[in-house]
Amino acid sequence: MVTLAECLGDCKPKIGVYALTSCYGCQLMLATVQKILDIAKNVSFESFYMLSSESRMPADVDIAFVEGSVSTEKDLEELMEIRKHSRIVVAMGACAVNGGVQSWSEGEKTCDELHKAVYGDEKIDMKPLQATPIDKHVEVDYYIHGCPPEEDELMYSISTFLFGTFPERVDYPVCAECRLKGNPCILIERGAPCLGPxxxxxxxxxxxxFDTPCVGCRGPVPFDTAWFDSLAMVFKKKGLSKDYVRDRMRIFGAHEDKLDEMLDKIYGGNE
Ligand code: SF4
Ligand code: SF4
Ligand code: SF4
Structure with missing residues (x-):
């Protein structure tokens, strides 16, 4: 990739910002970061429909920021093209990283059942797929968590690329930040169904x-360190049922392969 230090004259890293099936919240967050104009001076946005109708898809870029899950055949085709035309692919936000809330039915309901529930007998002009994170289909180089990501995370990621280095993935849980803030633990003190751990x-x-338990929107801690079983043990002691706990953990974690195995370990297979 081209770093700022290597850039002379008009040479700027080329960036593409793309949306698959999503709410567009991640790119809206990127488009509205306070320093977007400063960033724009140092890069060339080859494709960013929210900023310019002259965008094209896919463009040849150094870095592609992709939001959204693969939920239609068109998404899949576009993602393949994006990968082919990008040196670095970044999964931006919970939909791209974890499949998003639209993945909650993974392994439980078929596309046809979901379509029927939402659209009835109406026909729509798309071929749906079960929603999946983008790394189920293409190699992803970096990940930015969040629904949407925080402004400082977006700034951090872009800045590291511009300086020719790379963003480190966050590998610790919300609890760490919660304790640093001095919050009382609403899980331990009140039995609130907090997914922070x-x-x-x-x-x-x-x-x-704001006294509201975490619902897990930033997705499970990566590198197989989301210990759903330990948390389930606490939830069980607090009187929460397996169905409730499983449903809650699946809102943003339905693609976690070991989730059911870990829950079965604590609650048993049929409770
Ligand atoms: S991660 Fe959240 S904010 Fe981003 S596109 Fe998905 S639903 Fe929207
Ligand atoms: S369980 Fe929830 S409330 Fe308790 S420390 Fe972790 S994030 Fe904070
Ligand atoms: S749901 Fe959890 S991860 Fe998402 S913003 Fe709230 S505390 Fe953070």
Whole structure:
């Protein structure tokens, strides 16, 4: 990739910002970061529909930021093209990283059942697929968690690329930030169904700081360190049922392969 230090004259890293099936919240966050104009001076946005209708898809870029899950055949085709035309692919946000809330039915309901529930007998002009994270289909170089990611995370990621280095993935849970803020633990003190112990940090424990238990929107802590079983043990002691706990953990964690195995370990297979 071209670093700023290597750039002379008009040479700027080329960036593409793309959306698959998503709410567009991640790219809206990127488009509205306070320093977007400073960033724009140092890069060339080859494709960013929210900023310019002259965007094209896919463009040849150094870095592609991709939001959204693969939920249609068109998404899949576009993602393949994006990968082919990009030196670095970054999964941006919970939909791209974890499949997003639209993955909650993974392994439980078929596309046809979901279509029927939402659209009835209406026909729509798309071929749906079960929603999946983008790394189920293409190699992903870097990940930015969040629904949407925090402004400082987006700034951090872009800045590291511009300086020719790379963003480190957050590998610790929301609890770490929650304790640093001095919040009382609403899980231990009140039995609130807080997913902070298994959720990737970076939001500065936003919800708990407003007395609301974490629902896990930043996705499970990566590198197989989301210990759903340990948390389930606490939830079980607090009187929460397996179905409730499983449903809650699957909102943003339905693609975690070991989730059911870990829950079965604590609750048993049929409870
Ligand atoms: S991660 Fe959240 S904010 Fe980003 S596109 Fe998905 S639903 Fe929207
Ligand atoms: S309130 Fe939630 S995030 Fe905070 S320490 Fe307790 S379990 Fe962790
Ligand atoms: S506390 Fe949990 S649900 Fe709230 S923003 Fe952070 S990760 Fe998302």
């Amino acid at each position: 298994v959720t990737t940090a970076g939001c500065d424990a936003r919800c708990i700081s």
